[in-house]
Amino acid sequence: MSWLKKFFSKPIVWFLIISFFYLSPNLLSPHFSYIDDGQSLLNAKTALASNNLNLWKNILFESNIGRIRPFYQLYFIVLYLIGGVNPLVFWLGQMTILAFTLYGIWIFLTSFTELKKKLSFILLTLFLFFPATIDNFYRLGTAEPRQILGIIWFLVWLKKLKLNKLKIKDYFLGHLLLAFTLGTKETSLLLFPMIGFFFLISFLVENKKKIKRNILFLSSSLFLQGIIFYLLMPKNQGYGSSMTISIPRLWNSLLVTRLELAEFYLPLLAVILLTIVRLSSIFNIKKLFSILKKFLWPGVLLLGFTESLFFVWSWQYQLERYHYLPLFFGLLYSCYEISQWDKQLFNKLKKQLFIFVFIPLLLLFISFFQMRGLNWKAVFERSYKYYSFHYTTYQTAGKLIDFLYKELPENTSVYIDHGDYEKIADLGYFASDFGDRKITIFSNNKKINNKYPKMHFYRSNLQDAYNQDEDRKVIILFDSSPDRYFEKTIKNF
16 A cells, blocks of 8 residues: 555645546536637637648737737647547646646745645645636636646746756756746736846856856846747737726726725735835845845745736736736745744844834725725635636536537527627537538627628527528527526527
8 A cells, every 4th residue: 555655645646636626516517618618629620630831820829819829729739639529628638737736836835935835735725716716717718727837837947947057958948838838828928027037136146157157048048038929929909909008097907906806915915014024124235145135036926926917907807817817926925925934033023013014004904995995705705606607607508518519400590699709609619510510690799790701690680580580490598697697598490
């Protein structure tokens, strides 16, 4: 039994078990959804059926919609190659992504902080129940889970990097992790100020010329990679045009955050104040470089937090799931700072803590959060809401998709009543067996007709058009109530 004990002593095994139970509703009853999944499957099927380089380029580099996500697309292509249109394969992929993300965070936290391994384990488990985490992992189509995977393993690589013994394999591993992260989502560009800060501080505090040369060489090549990626990015079109840097938008987003996410961001402000107090206690102009060295990782993580929050606030839509990235950096930063405090330091700085932390936080709470207050119960309610919403949506959507994909006869007219043209398009992909089955789709959505005129047709009165159709037909009616999100399907073959 020693091999069994050795097997279960490995942290990755436990993270795989946790990830399985976390996603068990969708692993035990796997389905696709009509949010992004159809488009991803179509891209994978189209790419694997062709050796046309231009077609592959258009799929991997989505210039027409203002995105550049080759590794996002390759991930779905690989899963499609393994299992075809099998949702279980994709949910197993999601489970693996989650497990290795948790494992990466655990390695990062325990490698350079004084946090106990069991405490890190508990913090990671709590992180799973953040509403933003649930909202991202209970959907297959979001890019953030794979983006965070790339970011955390890049940070692990950066932490374990030995600048005095820079090996070729370390050099290429760093570039590969950075390329994966950038090619998963464009906002990963936020890594470059973090990289710049890390190497700048490392350069300033280092005395050996060999290490300085290695820093200049490695940082230059990483920044060159970032410049190439930025030049390839489509500018001010499609997806990218939804991000606008303006004072009114930033202020409005700040107010939304204050009203909806105060429970997460007020504690983070407290942690930032703790950092200021701790560093002020050791500040000495004569020992500036040693202080800079102590601020290296807090500075890197704080940069990641502020940049990711800035990206979220610049975005056109303010959804809680977009806060997954700043909350991820906030978790890393908070764990690091908490680990630096011990009983001796706390006793030494009691007076400063009262003056520089508790009083400012009290004033901040009274002035800025007085209209909102803190409601931890609301956090648990939102977590449950996102869980139940995605589970219910995936189950009801999955049954509909199974019917459209597996049972719909040839030459069927499909009538869809929905205001979101992307969901209508995804339903069309499954109904047409991704182009292999002849069907016709009617909807009361003009936008879908303009974007996909060969298959989709507009009808102002969908119910009347369905009633007058005497051929093989099916109608899908969506309940528009925000508390109930399901569809009613009427078949007439």
